[in-house]
Amino acid sequence: MRARGANVTDLIVLVVAADDGVMAQTEEVIALAKEADVPVIVAINKIDKANADIERVKRDLQAHGVNLEGMGGEVQWVPISATKGTGLDELVETLSVQAQVMGLKSDYSGPVEGWILETRTDEHKGKLATVLVTRGTLRRGNILLSGLASCRVRALYDHHGEQVT
Structure with missing residues (x-):
């Protein structure tokens, strides 16, 4: 399903847990995004956990070729906590701005x-x-x-x- 999704989407939100870091499925999505040439926005989740290490996650992503903003790259990233709602407004805003930059618009006319x-x-x-x-x-x-x-x-x-x- 990830492969199908990567080939039909305009933008990928790559969610990486701040306590676990880059895992096998993270690597899979990074490879699929590169193969499909789809832009990525990174959401670093679980920032509320005691063992969260955002800087380690950022370094791991850099090591896997995801060049983050603030580290010499252009890939936007947002720290979030899905359970507490922290950073979700910023994530939605980041997605909205990226969609505008990319000129993404829905076409409601014609057959489905x-x-x-x-x-x-x-x-x-x-x-x-x-x-x-x-x-x-x-x-x-x-x-x-x-x-x-x-x-x-x-x-x-x-x-x-x-x-x-």
């Missing part, structure tokens, strides 16, 4: 287009797909085509599994 990132079957909801909409507006009742397969959208759910109207 997108990427199917994942499919699965839920015993209560039936067949589900995680879809990244790149154009248009996805609505209940739309018919989606992918290769030779098609389906009618019966319901829409957000990332928390709550139904969207």
Whole structure:
């Protein structure tokens, strides 16, 4: 899923735990971002932990080719604590500014287009797909085509599994 996501996204938020540092999955995302030539913003999470070491994380990222702002590079980074909400406003602002710089805008006109990132079957909801909409507006009742397969959208759910109207 990471590989598919890296190839269809405009921007990657690389989340690195301040207590764990760069791990195997961090290295994987760094490689995927470079391969797909997708810009990265680093969110250093868990800064509220007693054993958090932001400077070590920054050095580790530099060693893996992620050239951070303030260390001679251009990759923006934001210290956050997801559990306490610290730095989240700054992260959203950083993402917003980067999206403006990149000229990212949604195109709501025309037929819906997108990427199917994942499919699965839920015993209560039936067949589900995680879809990244790149154009248009996805609505209940739309018919989606992918290769030779098609389906009618019966319901829409957000990332928390709550139904969207």
